[in-house]
Amino acid sequence: LPTTIPTLLWSPASKALTLSSYPPPTPTPSQHLIELHSTGLTRGELTWPEPNSCPHPIPGRDFAGIIVGSPPTPSPRPFRPGDRVYALTSFYRPGHARTYSVAETTELARMPATLDFHEAAAVPMSALSAWQGLFTKGGLTAEERSGENEGKSVLITGASGPVGLWALQLARWSGVRSVAVVRTGKEGLVSELGADEVVVYEEGGLREWGEGKVGVEVVFDCAGGKLLKEAWTVAKSGGKVVGIAEPPKDHCPTDGVKEDVKGEWFIVDQDGVMLEKITDLIDAGKVKPVVDSVWKLEEWGKAFDKVETGHPLGRVVVQV
Ligand SMILES: NC(=O)c1ccc[n+]([C@@H]2O[C@H](COP(=O)([O-])OP(=O)(O)OC[C@H]3O[C@@H](n4cnc5c(N)ncnc54)[C@H](OP(=O)(O)O)[C@@H]3O)[C@@H](O)[C@H]2O)c1
Structure with missing residues (x-):
């Protein structure tokens, strides 16, 4: 292993990113060492508290790469040198905008055989957030065309974003009717990926859309703000x-909300077993990642501009 590797470091104090030469990570006895190929960026990640509480924050919360070193103790889910893997890792450890990184066995999953590294890096954070939003937290059933989901609907705000595009596809796979809320111009992609109905958002439009309707079982909000406030009413x-x-709950309006509607906020869990189910769905052609663009590590500035203000269609990926 080289003594230093190219690493994108974030300074929460000066709110600046710097591409530096920095020592590679030393795996703990439970961690795998991974040669990284790509990492995915997420809007807002530079200001999330958890990733920035570690001593040397590095952005890029998920990755795709190849195992180069494994823990000495055997595990029920073994990953060996040479295996192509991907993962979302703990927000309390540094991220993956560097050429080598580490991951726990519990975080890792086999990479889909049908994807390249850039496509794979677009998956873990977004797909796990969508799976947990619909099924773990939303209470819908995680099964292909489940009878339990018959007649149920989900309304997804921010449906054209990385998480929203996964939520639409997982709703289609599990037999849940989906309503996608998007800005004008993004109707085509969400329809192609499974939206049964598309609402082009204008202020007040969601309240209007919900008038006279029974409403949906689950609202999955991937946008926040005004849209979230209106979404309570549907x-x-x-x-x-x-x-x-x-x-x-911080955005619940004072009027127009039906009886006993509950609000739930969550932070996505790192879960290699759940991610492996997504691997299988990808390889079976049921769902797929959408990559907006791929940037070199030296182009980190442009990559973050795209994520934060460039209205990407799908995930922004950095080749490390
Ligand atoms: N809690 C967690 O564990 C967790 C996990 C993953 C992500 N997140 C957060 O969840 C959010 C969604 O994540 P993401 O990766 O999908 O990112 P994203 O890039 O923020 O996607 C959100 C989508 O919402 C759309 N949108 C925003 N305001 C809208 C409006 N008023 N009308 C219509 N569409 C609107 C955006 O469209 P435009 O591009 O046109 O603006 C974009 O397509 C982000 O804030 C992210 O930080 C949280």
Whole structure:
């Protein structure tokens, strides 16, 4: 292993990123050492508290790469040198905008055989957030065309974003009717990926859309703000508003919400076993990642501009 490797370091104090030469990580006895190929960027990640609480924060919360070293103790889910893997890793450790990194066995999954490294790096954070939003938190059933989901609907705000595009595809796979809320111009992609209905958002439009309707079982909010506030009004009685962008309860309007609607905010869990189910769905051609663009590590500035203000269609990926 080289003594230093190219590493993108974030300074929360000066709010600046610097591409530096920095020592590679030393795996703990439970960690794998991985030669990275690509990492995915996520809007807002530079200001999230957890990743920036570690001593040397590095952006890029998920990756795709090849195992180069494994823990000495055997594991029930072994990964060996040469295996192509991907993962979302703990927010309390440095990320993956560097050429070597580490991951726990519990975080790792086999990479889909049908994807290249850039496509694979676009998956873990977004697909796991969508799976947990719909099934773990939203209470919909995680099974192909499940009878349990018959007649149920989910409304997805921010449906053209990385997480929203996965939520649409997983809704289609599990037999849940989906309503995608998007800005004008993004109707085509969300329809292609499974939206049963598309609402082009204009202020007040969601309240209007919900008027006279029973409402949806689950609102999955991937946008926050005004859109989240209006989305409360389209959940049916006893339904749920599940959010990842901002805590739904902070945006509950004072009028127009049906009885017993619950708000739930969550932070995505790193879960290699769940990610491996997504691997299987990808290889079976049921779902797929959408990559907006791929940038070199030296182009980190442009890559972050694209994520934060460039309205990407799908995930922005950095080749490390
Ligand atoms: N809690 C967690 O564990 C967790 C995990 C992953 C992500 N997140 C957060 O969840 C959010 C969604 O993640 P993401 O990766 O999908 O990122 P994203 O790039 O923020 O995607 C959000 C989508 O929402 C759309 N949108 C925003 N405001 C809108 C509006 N008023 N009308 C219509 N569409 C609107 C955006 O469209 P435009 O591009 O046109 O603006 C974009 O397509 C982000 O804030 C991210 O930081 C949280």
